Amino acid sequence: MSEHSIRTTVNGVPISKTVEARRTLVDFLRVDCNLTGTHVGCEHGVCGACTVIVDGFSVRACLMLAVQADGAAVRTVEGVAAPDGTLHPVQQVLHEEHGLQCGFCTPGFVMTLVAQLEQQPRPSAGEMKAALSGNICRCTGYQGILRAVDRLAR
C-alpha cells in the first residue's frame, strides 16, 4: 500500500496532504479537507451526488483517486456561491423552484449544471436535462429541478 504527497487547489485554496493510494477524491475532500458539502451516495459511480469539477470538467469524485488530482484545480459546491454569500444562479433557481427536498443529491446537480454553463454559454433546456441524466434524486420527482433548468435556459 503506497502513500503519496499531493498538492492540489480546492476552491482556489492550495492544499498539500499525504494520502493513501486508495483514498478517493470524494473522501479526500470530506475527510482530509473537511469539505463535507460534496456528498457520497452510492460510492461506485451510479448516483452523481459526489460530482465535482476537476480542471473545468464535471467528474464523479468517487471514481477518481485523490492522488490523481495531484496538480489539479478542484471545485466543490462550497466554492460556487460568491464570497459575500450571494448564491450562484444555479443555486438561486433551484432554491426558487423548490428543486430539492432533502438536499442530499443537490451538490451533484449544482456542480453538473455549473460545469455545463461554463463550458457552453447558452445550453438549451434539453442539453441541460441530458447532462443531468447522470444525477439521481430520490425525493423531488425531478419536477422542481426541471423547472429550474427551464428557467436557466431562458
Next chain:
Amino acid sequence: MKPPPFDYVAPRSLEEALEHLARGGQDARVLAGGQSLVPMLALRLARPALLIDLNRVADFSGATFGSSELRVKAMTRQCAILRDPLIAEHAPALTQATAFIGHEQTRNRGTIGGSLGLADPQSEYPAVALALGAQILARSKSGMRRIPIEQYFLGPYSTALHLGEIIAEVIFPNWGVGTVMLVDEVARRPGDFALVGLATALQVGAGGRISRVGMAWFGMAPTPRRATKAEDALTGELVSRIDIDAIGRLAVEDSEPWDDVHASASYRRTVGAHVAARSLRRLLGKEVAT
C-alpha cells in the same frame, strides 16, 4: 465500500508503464479512465496489488488520419471523441456511439482504450470497432502488434491481449466514399447499458449496389457479435431490392441474447429485429412516415 489497499504508480511514458506492468505481472492492473475499474475496486471485485495509472502518460490521446487509417490513441477520452471533427468525418459511428455511453461526468473521464481493454459485451465501442473492422495496436516490452478485431474478443471481459500488453491505439480503416454509419440502441434510461444495440456501416457503390457491410451487435451475445447472415445478404445487393424487415429478422439470427431482470431473450430478439430494420431504413434513406 472503500477500495482495498494497493500500490500506485503514475508513469510519464508508455515505456515506463510497460516496465511496471512486466514487473507487476498478474497482480498489476492498468488504470485508464477508471469509470469501470474504480467501481470494481470499490465493490472489491478487483484487488490488484499494483495500479498503473496511464493518465499521466505523455502524448497518449488524440486522433490522427493518414494512409487510409484513423488512429485513435488509447487515452482519448469519450468527451474528446464526441467533439473530434476528424473522428466525426472518418468514423462517425464512433461519435454516435459516444453519445450513448454513460453520462456527462463519466464521459469526461472514460477512454476508448479502457473500453476496448475491459471488453464489456454490452458496451458500445467494442461493437463499433467490430463493425468497422478495426485493429487493436498492443504494446509490450518486447514490441508491438496489431490484433485484428475479429480475433480480439474471446468472451465477456476477455480479450486476446497478453499479460504485459497495453492497448496503445485503436486503428480504424477508411471506408471511403459512399459510406454511411449508424449506431442505434434501446435502453430504459439514457446512459443505461443497452438492452439491444447495433453498430452498422454500409458502403453503397456505383449503380446503387451495396459494396461493403459491417453490422455488430452489443448487449446481444457474450461478446460483440457480427450479424454475418445479414451482412452476406446485403453485400452486392441493389439498395432498391432490399427487403429491410427480412434483413432485420435475419440480423438477430446471429445474436445470442439472454434473460435477465431487464428483459427476456425473446424480447431482445424482437426488439433487435426492429433496431436492425430501423437502422437500415435510416441509412438507406427509406425512413417511413409514422
